[in-house]
Amino acid sequence: xxxxxxxxxxxxxxxxxxxxxxxxxxxxxxxxxxxxxxxxxxxxxxxxxxxxxxxxxxxxxxxxxxxxxxxxxxxxxxxxxxxxxxxxxxxxxxxxxxxxxxxxxxxxxxxxxxxxxxxxxxxxxxxxxxxxxxxxxxxxxxxxxxxxxxxxxxxx
Amino acid sequence: xxxxxxxxxxxxxxxxxxxxxxxxxxxxxxxxxxxxxxxxxxxxxxxxxxxxxxxxxxxxxxxxxxxxxxxxxxxxxxxxxxxxxxxxxxxxxxxxxxxxxxxxxxxxxxxxxxxxxxxxxxxxxxxx
Numbered sequence: 341x342x343x344x345x346x347x348x349x350x351x352x353x354x355x356x357x358x359x360x361x362x363x364x365x366x367x368x369x370x371x372x373x374x375x376x377x378x379x380x381x382x383x384x385x386x387x388x389x390x391x392x393x394x395x396x397x398x399x400x401x402x403x404x405x406x407x408x409x410x411x412x413x414x415x416x417x418x419x420x421x422x423x424x425x426x427x428x429x430x431x432x433x434x435x436x437x438x439x440x441x442x443x444x445x446x447x448x449x450x451x452x453x454x455x456x457x458x459x460x461x462x463x464x465x466x467x468x469x470x471x472x473x474x475x476x477x478x479x480x481x482x483x484x485x486x487x488x489x490x491x492x493x494x495x496x
Numbered sequence: 497x498x499x500x501x502x503x504x505x506x507x508x509x510x511x512x513x514x515x516x517x518x519x520x521x522x523x524x525x526x527x528x529x530x531x532x533x534x535x536x537x538x539x540x541x542x543x544x545x546x547x548x549x550x551x552x553x554x555x556x557x558x559x560x561x562x563x564x565x566x567x568x569x570x571x572x573x574x575x576x577x578x579x580x581x582x583x584x585x586x587x588x589x590x591x592x593x594x595x596x597x598x599x600x601x602x603x604x605x606x607x608x609x610x611x612x613x614x615x616x617x618x619x620x621x622x623x624x
Contacts, residue, residue, distance in 0.1 A: 403567065407541070409604050475541050
């Protein structure tokens with residue numbers, strides 16, 4: 341669950357192809373992931389911290405949102421390499437008060453790492469990352485060649 | 497499974513309106529010391545304005561409403577739940593409700609629930 345595959349419309353391929361088989365497999369994987377998410381919000385079953393990630397795309401930007409509450413901005417690392425965005429960091433355990441008794445301990449501590457395969461080329465030098473209310477929002481402007489372009493039709 | 501279909505058609509704002517009808521339970525840590533209880537609850541996407549803490553009898557209800565997203569485009573992939581947060585706790589009668597203190601920072605709510613003076617363990621000095 342550490343990588344992210346783009347969701348595709350079922351039946352995008354008109355003819356049975358290898359692509360469709362892979363698409364089907366992705367679909368199944370995704371169904372599994374989403375039902376595990378609902379049950380255990382993330383891969384809690386594996387007992388690691390996999391923050392939830394959203395991916396959006398409009399005509400100018402690719403936007404990635406990750407839920408990483410309660411960190412300092414210095415504790416979050418974001419990097420971009422070959423069209424793959426990595427978000428990682430670490431939550432230190434809370435300072436323990438001597439003699440404190442723990443009644444519940446549900447929050448994750450430790451490292452997390454998520455990678456997102458970006459759906460299009462981006463300008464790596466103009467990426468902006470904002471951390472607010474525990475949500476990290478990364479805005480990646482698309483490269484010019486990845487933007488939709490209107491082609492004029494000429495007659496002569 | 498339905499969400500798979502919706503992913504393609506709903507914008508973030510639309511989805512949040514729909515999701516506001518149910519809640520998810522935030523993860524919490526609770527520690528008790530001699531003087532107080534400290535509760536931390538994870539509510540990413542919630543700020544001070546979206547927080548509602550109510551005390552009825554000895555029942556403490558925490559509600560966190562997410563800031564509505566401003567993105568108008570459909571998600572290609574979504575994982576975070578768009579639902580608001582809600583969780584109810586029964587308080588130890590020893591807690592001094594008047595002095596409960598709350599703050600929220602980067603999506604983590606911290607509640608200090610001090611114990612009232614009369615229930616704190618007290619050391620009695622023995623006079624000669």
